[in-house]
Amino acid sequence: MSCVVAVVGATGVVGREMLRTLEARRFPASRVLALASPRSAGRRLPFAGGEIEVQTASPEAFAGVSYALFSAGATTARELGPAAAAHGAVVIDNSSAWRMDPDVPLVVPEVNMHAAAKRPRGIIANPNCSTIQMLVALKPLHDAARIRHIVVSTYQAASGKGHAAMEELLAQNHALANGSPPPAAILPGQLALNVLMDWKASPGSDYSEEELKMVNETRKILSDDGIAVSPTTVRVPVVTGHSEAIHVQFHRPMDAVEARRLLASAPGVKLFDEPYAPGRHPQPIHAVGSDDVFVGRVRDDLGVPGAINLFVVADNLRKGAALNAVQIAEGLMG
Ligand SMILES: NC(=O)c1ccc[n+]([C@@H]2O[C@H](COP(=O)([O-])OP(=O)(O)OC[C@H]3O[C@@H](n4cnc5c(N)ncnc54)[C@H](OP(=O)(O)O)[C@@H]3O)[C@@H](O)[C@H]2O)c1
Numbered sequence: 001m002s003c004v005v006a007v008v009g010a011t012g013v014v015g016r017e018m019l020r021t022l023e024a025r026r027f028p029a030s031r032v033l034a035l036a037s038p039r040s041a042g043r044r045l046p047f048a049g050g051e052i053e054v055q056t057a058s059p060e061a062f063a064g065v066s067y068a069l070f071s072a073g074a075t076t077a078r079e080l081g082p083a084a085a086a087h088g089a090v091v092i093d094n095s096s097a098w099r100m101d102p103d104v105p106l107v108v109p110e111v112n113m114h115a116a117a118k119r120p121r122g123i124i125a126n127p128n129c130s131t132i133q134m135l136v137a138l139k140p141l142h143d144a145a146r147i148r149h150i151v152v153s154t155y156q157a158a159s160g161k162g163h164a165a166m167e168e169l170l171a172q173n174h175a176l177a178n179g180s181p182p183p184a185a186i187l188p189g190q191l192a193l194n195v196l197m198d199w200k201a202s203p204g205s206d207y208s209e210e211e212l213k214m215v216n217e218t219r220k221i222l223s224d225d226g227i228a229v230s231p232t233t234v235r236v237p238v239v240t241g242h243s244e245a246i247h248v249q250f251h252r253p254m255d256a257v258e259a260r261r262l263l264a265s266a267p268g269v270k271l272f273d274e275p276y277a278p279g280r281h282p283q284p285i286h287a288v289g290s291d292d293v294f295v296g297r298v299r300d301d302l303g304v305p306g307a308i309n310l311f312v313v314a315d316n317l318r319k320g321a322a323l324n325a326v327q328i329a330e331g332l333m334g
Helices: 013-024 073-086 109-117 129-145 163-177 209-221 256-264 318-333
Strands: 003-008 029-036 044-047 050-056 067-070 090-093 123-125 147-156 228-235 242-250 269-271 293-300 308-314
Touching: 003 013, 003 073, 013 029, 013 044, 013 318, 029 044, 067 073, 067 318, 073 090, 073 123, 090 318, 109 129, 109 209, 109 318, 129 147, 129 209, 129 242, 129 256, 129 269, 129 293, 129 308, 129 318, 147 209, 209 228, 256 269, 256 293, 256 308, 308 318
Parallel strands: 003 029, 003 067, 029 050, 067 090, 090 123, 147 228, 269 293
Antiparallel strands: 044 050, 147 242, 242 308, 293 308
């Protein structure tokens, strides 16, 4: 079955990854529309050996579209998502606009693809990039022993904040190498050679918006409001590839031997766990351009019997955004 696909935000880092993903996976599209803001109308983007011209995203642009893959921020998703759905498109949105709406399923195909079947608004939400990779890694462990508590620290790449942040990190590296002050118009300060807290405050909480996304999205995706999640998120001077150190406790004890066995055959997971062989542990440079969520450093916790520690790395633009959205569309096509 062939269909028309619209990529909204096609000029952004996630949108361009969506085009590459649709092409690489030979998604059965008779036509792919590249939509963005009026600033980009007429720009040409490479696709399938040729080019497609960018059009302005508007309600009318969705006529005849079967799948609308949005990566254009929450404001655009709120404005245009319902219009695309009203034209009959299945909207799969990467922003935070719809994630916690009870009428919008929040889907990681390896974890809860079944949830995508019920979508009263015609909209499906892609979770936050950090939540996606964490849950791909934890799902097989959850199925075996049911998670009780997750303590997670993230090390998030600049591209997670979009094209401009990625460019600014590179400009900061260049400025520092030349003895100049690093520019910081997009990032909240010097990220090059540094680590930053880079998210907005959540009203009424000491936790950042990003940290609370990991709490609330995990509970929604795993359909378990009893799961405790204790997150700390930071931005590190990496261009692409988010890393996470995760401590996880279960309703029954698990050891590292069992965890490795479960992870070795888990969908979407690449177990990469030879930490003392040089370079044989998950790193962002391995994950960039890969579909897999890399999992390593699987260890029994030293202080909490029956709990596991692991290190998880994935390409935030790919499994953290574009690939997850395309996999949802593929799953719906059957
Ligand atoms: N980066 C990640 O790792 C990641 C992961 C998960 C989710 N997301 C989410 O994905 C979305 C896009 O992120 P990104 O990193 O790709 O950002 P980006 O590189 O800054 O790209 C933003 C895109 O949105 C488009 N856009 C902005 N305003 C628009 C409007 N009024 N109408 C139509 N298009 C508009 C831009 O078009 P112009 O070029 O014309 O301005 C551009 O294509 C965000 O919601 C983000 O939270 C990102």
